[in-house]
Amino acid sequence: MYDVLHTERNVTQNDVKINAQGVQVYYGDTHAIKDVSVEIEDKTVTAFIGPSGCGKSTFLRCLNRMNDTIDICRVTGDIRIDGEDIYDKRVDPVQLRAKVGMVFQKPNPFPKSIYDNIAYGPRIHGMASSKAELDEIVERSLRRGAIWDEVKDRLQAPGTGLSGGQQQRLCIARAIATEPEVLLMDEPCSALDPIATAQVEELIDELRSNYSVVIVTHSMQQAARVSQKTAFFHLGNLVEYGDTGKIFTNPEDSRTESYITGRIG
Amino acid sequence: MTDMKNASDAPRKRISLTETDAHTRKRNASEARFKAYGLGAILIGLFFLVVLATSIIRSGVPAFTRTVLEVEFTLTQEQFDAAEKQLFKTKAYQAVFIDAMTQKLTEDGVTASFDNAAIERLLGKIGNDLRGHYTANTGDLGKSVNFILPASSRVDGYFNGRVTRDTLVDSRFLQLSDLDLVDALHDAGLLKQGFNWTFITGADSGVDNPGGAGIGASVVGSFFMMLVVLVLSLPIGVAASIYLEEFAPQNRWTDLIEVNISNLAAVPSIVFGILGLAVFIQFMHLPQSAPLVGGLVLTLMTLPTIIISTRASLKSVPPSIRDAALGVGASKMQAVFHHVLPLAMPGILTGTIIGLAQALGETAPLLLIGMVGFVARGYPDGFMDGFVEPNSAMPAQIYTWAARADVSFYDKAWGGIIILLMFLLTMNIIAIILRRRFERRW
Numbered sequence: 098m099y100d101v102l103h104t105e106r107n108v109t110q111n112d113v114k115i116n117a118q119g120v121q122v123y124y125g126d127t128h129a130i131k132d133v134s135v136e137i138e139d140k141t142v143t144a145f146i147g148p149s150g151c152g153k154s155t156f157l158r159c160l161n162r163m164n165d166t167i168d169i170c171r172v173t174g175d176i177r178i179d180g181e182d183i184y185d186k187r188v189d190p191v192q193l194r195a196k197v198g199m200v201f202q203k204p205n206p207f208p209k210s211i212y213d214n215i216a217y218g219p220r221i222h223g224m225a226s227s228k229a230e231l232d233e234i235v236e237r238s239l240r241r242g243a244i245w246d247e248v249k250d251r252l253q254a255p256g257t258g259l260s261g262g263q264q265q266r267l268c269i270a271r272a273i274a275t276e277p278e279v280l281l282m283d284e285p286c287s288a289l290d291p292i293a294t295a296q297v298e299e300l301i302d303e304l305r306s307n308y309s310v311v312i313v314t315h316s317m318q319q320a321a322r323v324s325q326k327t328a329f330f331h332l333g334n335l336v337e338y339g340d341t342g343k344i345f346t347n348p349e350d351s352r353t354e355s356y357i358t359g360r361i362g
Numbered sequence: 363m364t365d366m367k368n369a370s371d372a373p374r375k376r377i378s379l380t381e382t383d384a385h386t387r388k389r390n391a392s393e394a395r396f397k398a399y400g401l402g403a404i405l406i407g408l409f410f411l412v413v414l415a416t417s418i419i420r421s422g423v424p425a426f427t428r429t430v431l432e433v434e435f436t437l438t439q440e441q442f443d444a445a446e447k448q449l450f451k452t453k454a455y456q457a458v459f460i461d462a463m464t465q466k467l468t469e470d471g472v473t474a475s476f477d478n479a480a481i482e483r484l485l486g487k488i489g490n491d492l493r494g495h496y497t498a499n500t501g502d503l504g505k506s507v508n509f510i511l512p513a514s515s516r517v518d519g520y521f522n523g524r525v526t527r528d529t530l531v532d533s534r535f536l537q538l539s540d541l542d543l544v545d546a547l548h549d550a551g552l553l554k555q556g557f558n559w560t561f562i563t564g565a566d567s568g569v570d571n572p573g574g575a576g577i578g579a580s581v582v583g584s585f586f587m588m589l590v591v592l593v594l595s596l597p598i599g600v601a602a603s604i605y606l607e608e609f610a611p612q613n614r615w616t617d618l619i620e621v622n623i624s625n626l627a628a629v630p631s632i633v634f635g636i637l638g639l640a641v642f643i644q645f646m647h648l649p650q651s652a653p654l655v656g657g658l659v660l661t662l663m664t665l666p667t668i669i670i671s672t673r674a675s676l677k678s679v680p681p682s683i684r685d686a687a688l689g690v691g692a693s694k695m696q697a698v699f700h701h702v703l704p705l706a707m708p709g710i711l712t713g714t715i716i717g718l719a720q721a722l723g724e725t726a727p728l729l730l731i732g733m734v735g736f737v738a739r740g741y742p743d744g745f746m747d748g749f750v751e752p753n754s755a756m757p758a759q760i761y762t763w764a765a766r767a768d769v770s771f772y773d774k775a776w777g778g779i780i781i782l783l784m785f786l787l788t789m790n791i792i793a794i795i796l797r798r799r800f801e802r803r804w
């Protein structure tokens with residue numbers, strides 16, 4: 098009884114940003130996501146946890162239609178952002194991706210200068226009308242990506258010349274430079290040291306005031322630290338979804354409990 | 363318990379790191395053997411390269427030199443008028459010239475027999491040249507004019523060592539007695555060796571005039587052909603590859619296209635030649651022997667090369683770059699043109715230049731569409747004419763020369779090969795430079 102009330106209170110607190118119902122994903126014959134339904138709230142950090150290969154990245158990639166780029170991938174079901182079906186024929190995935198930014202598992206800066214890495218998104222979306230404005234966007238994004246101090250003297254140096262952790266923060270800065278409404282992060286901290294991780298987590302917490310953030314992570318501590326909601330995936334199923342505090346202290350499903358206590362995964 | 367454990371675990375022998383055991387020795391020996399094989403292979407390759415280069419240069423250099431007779435000669439107005447009244451005018455000029463020569467040589471103390479026929483054998487039918495000069499420049503009449511007259515290719519051969527006194531068989535081209543005259547003229551400083559500009563700038567000559575043969579016109583023919591190939595095959599090839607690699611769905615049709623492109627790359631060039639003959643000339647009625655048609659045929663041949671190399675370099679761009687671009691909201695086309703293509707550029711350019719180099723050296727298809735040597739007796743009149751006027755191309759010209767009976771053309775063929783290789787070398791250097799320049803972006 099209490100649980101239900103608890104969940105309902107949360108839902109009424111924040112609007113639902115992404116509503117996924119009955120999502121199935123197939124890679125050819127592989128059934129990677131099995132009937133997943135989840136409501137992701139606005140101004141909330143939602144963590145996806147689960148053992149390797151359970152479909153976290155796959156589901157995340159459905160949310161900005163990155164799976165379109167994989168020929169053999171087939172998505173069915175209904176995913177709505179702000180009530181609009183993103184798999185509708187009239188939806189242009191490019192427009193969707195400007196609204197739903199993404200940070201990938203492996204840092205993937207463009208082999209261009211640090212400045213151009215950040216400026217690329219704003220440029221193609223026509224977000225800056227002058228060089229000064231663009232400079233400002235670049236600086237603001239790099240600051241929020243917690244990497245400004247390290248690169249401010251070498252903005253023209255290639256982004257690929259940075260260390261792995263710096264590259265990842267550059268990618269985060271690049272993703273937020275276009276001011277998306279939803280930010281999808283696929284294990285953004287797997288290449289970062291604890292200090293950079295703390296900075297990124299702080300950033301994620303900050304982003305929460307404006308955005309809906311979905312983060313995939315293998316670190317239970319990280320999920321517990323940064324997220325308000327947690328979804329536990331197992332073998333393509335969404336096993337449990339609810340308040341982070343509750344998932345970590347009092348999970349309903351035995352599989353969730355085994356996973357967070359380190360017995361499966 | 364402890365005893366039992368010790369018994370099952372045989373006591374481990376301590377191995378010093380400073381002494382190599384038999385297994386390691388064997389492994390090291392096989393590695394050394396492999397290195398030796400590799401080095402041997404490279405040395406053999408280098409040896410053949412050196413042999414090839416020296417033989418090409420040795421055989422080709424004579425094409426770039428020629429023997430000329432440099433003489434002062436004066437033709438008076440009376441002589442001119444008299445000659446013009448004759449029935450065989452050039453013969454008359456020739457007679458006047460030979461008289462003058464005889465006189466001059468006797469003055470210089472040269473003693474050798476020179477009759478009309480001997481001079482003709484050494485210098486060819488010079489009467490024609492002389493008449494041409496004086497009818498065009500009547501102002502030169504009565505003045506002393508410095509004539510530079512190319513000697514026959516046999517004389518060239520004598521200086522190059524191809525023709526020797528021992529091997530010479532008297533013929534209507536050259537006789538043993540002529541060589542005395544040649545030596546005498548050489549000693550008198552009249553007969554000189556010089557750089558053969560005609561070979562660089564000229565067009566193909568008739569079969570009886572190897573001295574006047576040049577590769578220039580066919581270089582121009584090759585140039586216009588390459589222009590056609592570049593302008594058509596680069597955009598078509600790159601566009602096709604980008605479509606196939608980045609946009610086309612992966613299905614049976616694209617698989618079929620892919621297989622066919624790979625097969626096309628392996629089709630013998632002569633097949634493209636006969637295809638060009640049938641389609642471009644017999645069906646579409648494009649002009650025969652035109653660089654335009656040659657370019658079209660070579661485009662068909664070059665396309666698969668360009669498509670295959672372009673696709674390979676597009677494939678080598680990590681997919682994460684595409685994800686990154688799509689992730690910030692770039693369209694597929696933006697992702698390809700802003701990020702993937704620049705990274706694939708070095709590979710595309712190298713592939714294109716290699717394709718062009720292949721096309722530049724291609725002979726067989728050109729022979730079928732009539733781009734053989736001798737079709738062009740000069741340069742095209744204008745830029746546009748360059749595409750449609752009958753012309754040859756370097757390799758076809760070389761083939762024509764090599765196939766001629768007169769051995770003097772053999773030198774020309776080798777010389778042509780040197781020029782062709784120089785062009786290919788230049789193209790490869792350009793490919794390397796472009797590669798370096800674009801690669802620095804990473």
Ligand SMILES: Nc1ncnc2c1ncn2[C@@H]1O[C@H](COP(=O)(O)OP(=O)(O)OP(=O)(O)O)[C@@H](O)[C@H]1O
Nearest residue numbers: 124127129147148149150151152153154155156167
């Ligand atoms: N491009 C693909 N083609 C075919 N199968 C795929 C592809 N990507 C993922 N899969 C399959 O889908 C399933 C889910 O993969 P996914 O990458 O979503 O796992 P994950 O939860 O993100 O794992 P990890 O934590 O290791 O990143 C796996 O079984 C995987 O083999």
Ligand SMILES: [Mg+2]
Nearest residue numbers: 153154202283
């Ligand atoms: Mg993953």
